[in-house]
Every structure is written in C-alpha cells, then in structure tokens.
Amino acid sequence: xxxxxxxxxxxxxxxxxxxxxxxxxxxxxxxxxxxxxxxxxxxxxxxxxxxxxxxxxxxxxxxxxxxxxxxxxxxxxxxxxxxxxxxxxxxxxxxxxxxxxxxxxxxxxxxxxxxxxxxxxxxxxxxxxxxxxxxxxxxxxxxxxxxxxxxxxxxxxxxxxxxxxxxxxxxxxxxxxxxxxxxxxxxxxxxxxxxxxxxxxxxxxxxxxxxxxxxxxxxxxxxxxxxxxxxxxxxxxxxxxxxxxxxxxxxxxxxxxxxxxxxxxxxxxxxxxxxxxxxxxxxxxxxxxxxxxxxxxxxxxxxxxxxxxxxxxxxxxxxxxxxxx
Numbered sequence: 001x002x003x004x005x006x007x008x009x010x011x012x013x014x015x016x017x018x019x020x021x022x023x024x025x026x027x028x029x030x031x032x033x034x035x036x037x038x039x040x041x042x043x044x045x046x047x048x049x050x051x052x053x054x055x056x057x058x059x060x061x062x063x064x065x066x067x068x069x070x071x072x073x074x075x076x077x078x079x080x081x082x083x084x085x086x087x088x089x090x091x092x093x094x095x096x097x098x099x100x101x102x103x104x105x106x107x108x109x110x111x112x113x114x115x116x117x118x119x120x121x122x123x124x125x126x127x128x129x130x131x132x133x134x135x136x137x138x139x140x141x142x143x144x145x146x147x148x149x150x151x152x153x154x155x156x157x158x159x160x161x162x163x164x165x166x167x168x169x170x171x172x173x174x175x176x177x178x179x180x181x182x183x184x185x186x187x188x189x190x191x192x193x194x195x196x197x198x199x200x201x202x203x204x205x206x207x208x209x210x211x212x213x214x215x216x217x218x219x220x221x222x223x224x225x226x227x228x229x230x231x232x233x234x235x236x237x238x239x240x241x242x243x244x245x246x247x248x249x250x251x252x253x254x255x256x257x258x259x260x261x262x263x264x265x266x267x268x269x270x271x272x273x274x275x276x277x278x279x280x281x282x283x284x285x286x287x288x289x290x291x292x293x294x295x296x297x298x299x300x301x302x303x304x305x306x307x308x309x310x311x312x313x314x315x316x317x318x319x320x321x322x323x324x325x
Contacts, residue, residue: 010029012026012031013026014026014031021033022035022036038069050067052067053071061074061087062088063088074086079110090107090110094107100114101236102234103117104203115204116205116206116207116236117203117205120205120234121134122205122209122236123316123318124211124315127316128234128236129209129231129233129318132224132228132229133231215320217320217321218323220324224270226270226271226272229268231268233287234266235264240289241264243290244290245266245287245290246285246316249286249317255271256270258270276324278324278325279323280322281321282319282321284317284318285320286317287316289315
C-alpha cells in the first residue's frame, strides 16, 4: 500500500538485497534478473541465452566472425592478424625475430618468399635447386617458371584471390592464397619486390623454376663424372636445415643415379658402380621433412599450427628428364 493506505504501488524488489547474480531489473508488479555481457534475456522465459554478436555484419570489419558462448572471435586467414581498428592486417614474417629464411626474405601479402643463393632457383615452397644441369643444356619446360612460394607465400595472386571469405575456417587457403591461384611468371624474370633483408640485395636470387613441368637436361657424357653435381638441393627455410631428405622416387631402378648429402647440401650425381649408357632417363625427386618426435613436438609447442605448416613448407616433387649423349 502507498503511505496513505489508499492504493497499491509497485514494490522495487531490486532495492536492497536481491537474488540476481548479474543485476536486477525492476518491473511493474515484479522484477527480472539481468544477464551477463554476451547474453540476452529470453523474450518469454526468465533465462539468459547466448547473444550471437556475428549477426552484426560490421562487428569484425573485413574479418570473419565466429560466435562463442557469451562472446565472439574475429578470425583472419594464415599470414594475417586482426587489428585493433578492425579488419585483417598482413603479418611481416621477415621482420620477426626468428627469420624464416636462410638466404633473404621478402614479405608478401599474407605470406613471404625465401630467396636462394646466387645461381640457384626457387623450387616449390622453401627449396633451392641448381647444378650443372642448369647450364646451357637445360630446358625449363613449356609452361614457364612461375612456381610456388619460397616460404609461407607465393607470387602475386590474381585479383580477388585474397578476398576474405565469410567462413570461419581457412585450411583451404594456405597463407591467404588458393594453392592453384598463383600467377605464373617467366623463368628468367625477377620478382619486382625488394628483399626485407637489405644486406642480401645483391646476393640473393628470387628466380624460380616451375616444378609442375618436367625439367629437361641435355648433358654431354664426355665431360661428366660421378663427382659432378647434376642437381643440387638446399633448403631455403631455416627450419628445414639438417631436417630434410631428398630422394629419388622412381626412374632409378638400375641404380645409375644417386643422391648424396654433405654439409647440408644434397646433390644428384652418377653412381660410381654403374656404367651408364647414353639415352634418356626420367626421374622423380621429392623431399621429406625429417624430425624426431621430440623435436617436432617442441617445434609445435613453440609455434602455432598455421605458422608451423608454413615453416615446414610443401613437399618438393620434381620430374626431370636427363638426356645423356
């Protein structure tokens, strides 16, 4: 009753002690408990339900929104960070304290390129290749020499390749680019992008070979011995140093060729024990990251999943035809 005892007035149940954990809202003839941040009061029942903040399409800017219980997360593809101002910003992997490259690093949109020593060509993600086969007698195939990224990235993507999709998962967009969406370049061209390591400007090669094509080598047997390196392989990624093995998958059933390793350099050469007749020989050579379980576990613990994937690169697979005459 009101002080005069003549009519009923609403009683504020929220005044003083109440049983609501997250605040109290007084109603005419009753009350309602408020909900914590990230939750909404059910329109019919006195319950708190999760608020889907992602229904606001602008909440994450250009990033992808992922609703969680009581909150939300703004997600970016590999190679990007979500900025304080909203949207995804490229990560400059080359400026990090742990430089991912052995011979110079060039940042790209959503990734990076690892350079190679002079006289070497970038092959696949994180590998450098050279040798006597890359002299005047080599044909780099019909498709030119675009190739994949030398580290976590690739060559410049086609228009629209880097647009962010609305999904919350980006496993199919490694380093911001679809695997087959990279623009191909001519083998003899150089990447029009400066290296972030200024000291390597004159000593690093960014030219590449197209590992999707079969490389043709024409070699004269009269000047070729088992000591000559027909092909040389060295990792461009620092995490592959002493943790990569190059092997001949097929085409060497008679044992005419051999891959040896010395001081971190792997090279293809003729076997000393076999007399090699002239002719054409087709080989497939591939790489494999080699880590002990404890080493790999420590590497995974010190880096997140996406970073580790980029650091170990893609498996290199090369098809070569060696014509000896």
